[in-house]
Amino acid sequence: MTELLIDDIRKELDDGNVTSDELFNESIEKANKFQDVYNSFVTIMDKKEEVNSNSLLSGIPYALKDNISTKGILTTGSSNILKDYIPVYDATVYRKLKEAGAVLVGKTVLDELAMGGSGTTGHTGIVRNPWNKERSIGGSSSGSAASVALGIVPFSIGSDTGDSIRKPAAYGGIVGFKPTYGRVSRYGLFAFASSLDTVGVMARSIRDISYVMDIIKGHDDNDMTSLPDENIKYSDNLDNDVSGRKLFYIKEALENNSGNEELKRIIDNFYRTVDKARELGFEVEEVSFDKVLLEAVYPAYNVISCAEATSNNSNLTGITFGNRVEGSNINDIMIKTRTEGFSELIKRRFVIGSYVLQKENQDKLFLNACRVRRLIVDKMNELFKRYDGLILPSTEKIAPRFDEASDKLGDDYLILGNHLIIGNFGGFPSISIPSGFVNDMPISVNITGRAKEDALVLNMANKLEGILGFRGQVSKSE
Amino acid sequence: MSKYIPVIGLEVHCELKSNSKNFSSSKNGDGEVNTNLCPLDIGYPGTLPVVNREAVRKSLMVALALNCEVPQKLCFDRKNYYYPDLPKGYQITQFGHPIGIHGYVMIDTESGPKKITIQDTHLEEDTANMDHMSTYSLIDYNRAGVPLLETVTDPCISSADEAILYLEAYRNILLYLDASDARADLGQIRVDVNVSLKREEDKELGTRVEMKNINSFKTVREAIVSEIDRQTKILESGGIIEQETRRYDENLGTSVFMRSKVDAVDYKYYRESNIPEIRLRDSFISDVKNSLPILEYERRHKYIDVYGIGKVDAYTLTKDKKLSDYFEKIISYGSNPVDTSNMIVGFLLGYINKNYLSLDDININEEDFSSIIKMMSDSKISNKQAKDIFTKAIEDNKNVMDIAKEIGSQISDxxxxxxxxxxxxxxxxxxxxxxxxxxxxxxxxxxxxxxxxxxxxxxxxxxxxxxxxxxxx
Structure with a gap:
């Protein structure tokens, strides 16, 4: 029953066909059953949290990314440095879900400290794609994506700094929503890059995403960057008329100069999706975007995110918490703790981050990256005056095989492989929606909208989802 | 060849008074070791800073009292470095956009008034307290995150005396504003001193040496005097001053080497994105401006120039805002300022000191005080009778006017x-x-x-x- 949509589970609960305890047990059983192969979880709960609520989510099981603080429950960030860390406070998103009666099933594996996109760098091992276990699910919200795609839970919470919700959602054939920056409190989310980090939702339908968003969104006194409350329920606005809504796609992002067959099929799927959108009344136009700027997206992201990550993770020294490695003096303790606690990939990012922030490099590298970010966001905001959203394929490829997947910061560059970052640059709401299959692997399209217009983005996505026909999709794995 | 002239700059760190810390809700104040803290203060993952309005208001008051230009937007930056007294691994401070720039403080030197110009004043957070033992270290995080205001002067101070005059004037501004208790003995106020020497004809400043974290004004004076002496000797013997950071050792009576410029830490400052820009509205700034009391320097000069009170007494009266307020309220009831000042400085303060009291113990209200002074000035009672009346009023905790009647007026027949x-x-x-x-x-x-x-x-x-x-x- 945990593979159903929330409305259906709700009905079963309300009709008395199932109890929340039975649902919880079913989730736990599935979680355990799939754990050996797919490795979605760092922690599977052994006890159900009892909170009475009459909210829609009451009794509904869900999974939480293991970089979100849960009081009394191990939270590792999938890093050795925090492998025994038990937080003393609750993240706002967790508290809200708990108060709404949603039932935590487990804490999901991520790429170490949310830095990475392969699902292979967590300290408890790699996460496998439920559609094909030889393939990656992407990351960094790897376990959150897999647990939904496997039908263990109807929804999960992830975090998205560059594409960390939307990409694994796309590789897993589910919906992934990165709300507007500040729409959901970051209080309790282990910081990766504070100016980009966003808490979001993964589920099997846009309606389910909206139900969860209605619970977790809102201003939080603990997060100065959280937005003021809106008096609107996203789930009440999903079926609003979209005819006349204008979308654009970026011409330069859809070039396929190498003639790659897989990419060709992804682009074909995209154009068919655009046709369907037009059937719904959307106006979809092609827009040309400065290629130099587009090619600067990933380098700028790399610089900004590594810089912020270096600083944000400077608290991991083993002094007040974490996996301390003893040393001859206090500096030695910090050095040893960090040397042993982080994997090589993480250290690479810290080195890059430190380098770009150094006095002599900062203007040329870090501040220039910030300027590029500003230019891209300005251009997007200009386009958003004419259009309600940007639509593009979510990814430039299907979930890669493990021998292809790499978190090394490589030389290959594809505009299509990096456009999701634009959503984080501008804090725009952005959603990935399943749109078909290539080589038996799910692919998706992504809509990015104006900042603060989460309701409209969900509304447009819901309409599109309705005509695409992959609502409620669960992987065929056994 | 001409003599060397010292050029001194001061950076003063001062803890601000507030209920809670600068970016968390933990208490700012006394407490058992490691009790005034919350997850943010010890850098737990996922915590976020929330700016303390009171600390912003207080630092804005100081900035305005220092005659600074204040920004329209408030921004914070991170200063990154690793040390266990800094649990987040960075200090939240104001690097690019301080709360005040280009201000000044007036001091009265022997050769007349002097303007000490302020480069900037900025709001940041204090670090934890550490005690290093031979085989272990102890950390108390109660102080971590306490609002700290750092005020930096230009290199415009030319002697240890001037430095002390400035420090006293600055501390008194903080006290007048009730922005801080500014107690050096509790480490609430700490000074970094920069000293360089140049010859009169030199256009450029000499190489500066920084001495960090001096926590009493007396030691600041010693450190400056000894550093001027040390640098003079080096220069006179044909040596070169290295740009370096030193620590003043009170026992040795001289500064000792800490690190050279080459080893200077790169703090990798960048914007703290967890705190959005805070707009300081003109109305807010002018509210704060209008709430500022008249400060020591202005009061002192008014007492001397307008009231005709002697310099020394004017200093004494204005050193403590409470006393100065008391004095001003008394004369607002019409008593002669000089007679009032004489009675306060010549009698009341002596009485307070002799009996280990504070001004708070004095139960004579300002209106009655003024009445007695007026009677004295009008020769209705003698100076001695006035003092007797005050003494009796304090000691017997009685109403001044009743005692005045009791003691009776003077024999004039x-x-x-x-x-x-x-x-x-x-x-x-x-x-x-x-x-x-x-x-x-x-x-x-x-x-x-x-x-x-x-x-x-x-x-x-x-x-x-x-x-x-x-x-x-």
Whole structure:
């Protein structure tokens, strides 16, 4: 029953066909059953949290990314440095879900400290794609994506700094929503890059995403960057008329100069999706975007995110918490703790981050990256005056095989492989929606909208989802 | 060759008073070791800073009192470095957009008023307290995150004396604003000192040496004097001053090497994105501006120039805002400022000190104080009677005006005074002899009369009658 949509589970609960305890047990059983192969979880709960609520989510099981603080429950960030860390406070998103009666099933594996996109760098091992276990699910919200795609839970919470919700959602054939920056409190989310980090939702339908968003969104006194409350329920606005809504796609992002067959099929799927959108009344136009700027997206992201990550993770020294490695003096303790606690990939990012922030490099590298970010966001905001959203394929490829997947910061560059970052640059709401299959692997399209217009983005996505026909999709794995 | 001139700059760190810390809700104040803390203060993952409005308001008050330009937007930056007293691995501070820039503080030097120019003042957070033992270290995080205001002067101070005058003036601004208790003995105020030497004809400043974290003004003076001496000796022997950071060692009486410029830490400052830009509205800034009290320097000069109070007394009266406020309220009821000042400085403060009291223990309200001074100025009571009234009022905790009635007004009746004088004459025949031998005995006899009457006679009238009576002899 945990593979159903929330409305259906709700009905079963309300009709008395199932109890929340039975649902919880079913989730736990599935979680355990799939754990050996797919490795979605760092922690599977052994006890159900009892909170009475009459909210829609009451009794509904869900999974939480293991970089979100849960009081009394191990939270590792999938890093050795925090492998025994038990937080003393609750993240706002967790508290809200708990108060709404949603039932935590487990804490999901991520790429170490949310830095990475392969699902292979967590300290408890790699996460496998439920559609094909030889393939990656992407990351960094790897376990959150897999647990939904496997039908263990109807929804999960992830975090998205560059594409960390939307990409694994796309590789897993589910919906992934990165709300507007500040729409959901970051209080309790282990910081990766504070100016980009966003808490979001993964589920099997846009309606389910909206139900969860209605619970977790809102201003939080603990997060100065959280937005003021809106008096609107996203789930009440999903079926609003979209005819006349204008979308654009970026011409330069859809070039396929190498003639790659897989990419060709992804682009074909995209154009068919655009046709369907037009059937719904959307106006979809092609827009040309400065290629130099587009090619600067990933380098700028790399610089900004590594810089912020270096600083944000400077608290991991083993002094007040974490996996301390003893040393001859206090500096030695910090050095040893960090040397042993982080994997090589993480250290690479810290080195890059430190380098770009150094006095002599900062203007040329870090501040220039910030300027590029500003230019891209300005251009997007200009386009958003004419259009309600940007639509593009979510990814430039299907979930890669493990021998292809790499978190090394490589030389290959594809505009299509990096456009999701634009959503984080501008804090725009952005959603990935399943749109078909290539080589038996799910692919998706992504809509990015104006900042603060989460309701409209969900509304447009819901309409599109309705005509695409992959609502409620669960992987065929056994 | 001309002599070397010292050029000194000061960076003063001062903890601000507030209920909670600068970016968390933990208490800012006394407490058992490691009790005033929350997840943010110890850098737990996922915590976020929330700016303390009170700390912003207080630092804005200081910025305005320092005559600084204040920004329209408030921004914070991160200063990144690793040390266990800094649990987040960075300090939240204001690097690019301080809360105040280009200000000044006036001081009165021996050669006249001098403007000490302020480069900037910025709001940041304090670090934890650490104690290093031989085999282990102890950390108390109570102080971590306490609002800290750092005020940086230009290199414009030219002697240890000036430095101390500035530090006292700056501390008094903080005290006047009630922005901080500024107690050096509790580490609430700490000073970094930059010293360089140049010759008069040199256009450029000399190489500067920084001495960090000095926590008493007395030590600041010693450090400056000894550093000037050290650098002078080096230069005079043909040596070169290295740009470096030193630590003043009180026991050695000189500074010792800490690190050179080459080893300077790159703090990798960048914007703290967890705190959005905070707009400081003009109305808010002008509200704060209007709430500022008149400060020590202005008050002191008013007391001297307008009221005609002596310099030393004016200093004494304005050193403590409470005392200055008390004085001003008293004279607002119409008593003569000089007589009031004389009574406060000449009598009340002495009384307070002698009896280990504070101004708070003095129960004489300003209006009554003023009335007594007025009676004294109008020769209705003597100076001694006024003091007696105040003493009795404090000691017996009684109403001043009741005591004034009790003690009664002065004896001003000429015939009554003549009778007293003649009594004194008959009791002291030697004085009469002295007078007849040409000695000046007026003062001595006045003393005897005062003693006999407990100072109750009107001195003016007594003087006249005494002259008359002496002539009769």
């Amino acid at each position: 000429k015939e009554e005074i003549r009778r007293i004088i003649n009594e004194v004459f008959s009791e002291n025949s030697k004085v009469i002899d002295d007078y007849k031998n040409g000695k000046n005995v007026n003062g001595f006899i006045m003393g005897l009369i005062m003693k006999k009457t407990s100072g109750k006679v009107n001195p003016g009238v007594t003087n006249i009658v005494l002259k008359e009576e002496l002539e009769k002899l």
